[in-house]
Amino acid sequence: MTSAFVRALDLASGFETAATAEAVGRQFIAAIRPLGARTLFAGSFPILPEWRLDDIVAGRRVLAQFAAPGWIEGYSQRGLDRKNPVIFAPLRRTGSFRWSAPGFADLDNWAGLGLCREMGIEDGLAVPCHGPGGRVGVISIGFERFDLDPPDRRAVGLAAGMAFERMQALAPPAAAARAGLTPRERDCLAFVAEGLSDADIAGRLGISPVTAHAHVENAKRKLGARTRAQAVARLHIGRWL
Numbered sequence: 001m002t003s004a005f006v007r008a009l010d011l012a013s014g015f016e017t018a019a020t021a022e023a024v025g026r027q028f029i030a031a032i033r034p035l036g037a038r039t040l041f042a043g044s045f046p047i048l049p050e051w052r053l054d055d056i057v058a059g060r061r062v063l064a065q066f067a068a069p070g071w072i073e074g075y076s077q078r079g080l081d082r083k084n085p086v087i088f089a090p091l092r093r094t095g096s097f098r099w100s101a102p103g104f105a106d107l108d109n110w111a112g113l114g115l116c117r118e119m120g121i122e123d124g125l126a127v128p129c130h131g132p133g134g135r136v137g138v139i140s141i142g143f144e145r146f147d148l149d150p151p152d153r154r155a156v157g158l159a160a161g162m163a164f165e166r167m168q169a170l171a172p173p174a175a176a177a178r179a180g181l182t183p184r185e186r187d188c189l190a191f192v193a194e195g196l197s198d199a200d201i202a203g204r205l206g207i208s209p210v211t212a213h214a215h216v217e218n219a220k221r222k223l224g225a226r227t228r229a230q231a232v233a234r235l236h237i238g239r240w241l
């Protein structure tokens with residue numbers, strides 16, 4: 001009997017020759033299509049000291065996405081991008097899980113399952129991809145039928161981890177996204193780069209100096225910078241510790 005690891009290597013064959021993160025995702029979903037896979041999302045989110053949904057959503061990074069026709073439109077119209085426990089659960093979990101798995105309270109009655117089934121997706125598998133850099137990733141796969149036996153499920157999970165690592169290696173630098181900066185924090189750092197004070201930034205953005213200062217300090221913290229100048233430099237060259 002072929003081991004799950006050998007099966008995973010078979011599913012992952014070709015990843016090293018892919019030139020882009022999207023190409024890796026395309027190869028992966030093609031490899032698991034015979035198992036019923038029809039959709040794939042691969043992306044990452046910032047790990048923040050406090051649970052702030054706006055910051056997490058603003059800091060997300062999509063590496064590859066292949067959706068059923070009408071899925072993205074329906075997803076947006078129903079506001080599921082901000083209410084998707086399948087995507088955000090990996091921020092708190094390490095093991096792969098089925099979208100409809102019992103025992104996960106935040107998956108109960110998730111509206112996205114209804115939308116999936118309207119579009120012929122019976123269920124899915126989410127694979128958390130944890131790693132360094134203050135971010136957590138996930139590959140979420142939708143299946144038109146979900147009848148994976150345990151070895152195939154393990155193989156798909158292992159191959160998903162391999163795919164994610166390759167995608168990360170191929171994805172272009174994106175310091176602001178990878179550090180989890182909000183649009184307002186990026187704006188404030190841009191003004192810092194111009195030499196503006198907190199009061200000047202506040203005047204430009206129509207906010208209070210205290211709020212402007214807080215945005216800059218949050219950006220420094222996320223980038224691991226000790227000074228305002230260092231934060232600007234790390235944002236510019238896509239480097240942080």
